[in-house]
Amino acid sequence: xxxxxxxxxxxxxxxDAEYRTYMGHTLTCAACRAGASCVTAVQLGxxxxxxxx
Ligand SMILES: [Zn+2]
Numbered sequence: 331x332x333x334x335x336x337x338x339x340x341x342x343x344x345x346d347a348e349y350r351t352y353m354g355h356t357l358t359c360a361a362c363r364a365g366a367s368c369v370t371a372v373q374l375g376x377x378x379x380x381x382x383x
Contacts, residue, residue, distance in 0.1 A: 345382030352378045 352374040356362040362371050 343382075345378050348374070348378040348381040 352371070355374055356371060359368060359371065361368040367375070
């Protein structure tokens with residue numbers, strides 16, 4: 331094991347935390363799971379895009 335793959339997996343890209351928050355919401359929100367984008371999802375998505383740059 332070289333460790334390079336592990337290093338890449340642990341690297342945090344810009345907006346990664348926000349993306350996880352956004353995805354976590356869509357997986358647990360009934361409206362989002364139904365295919366709709368609720369107000370929270372829109373806000374989280376906006377935060378993600380801004381953090382990602
Ligand atoms: Zn939602």
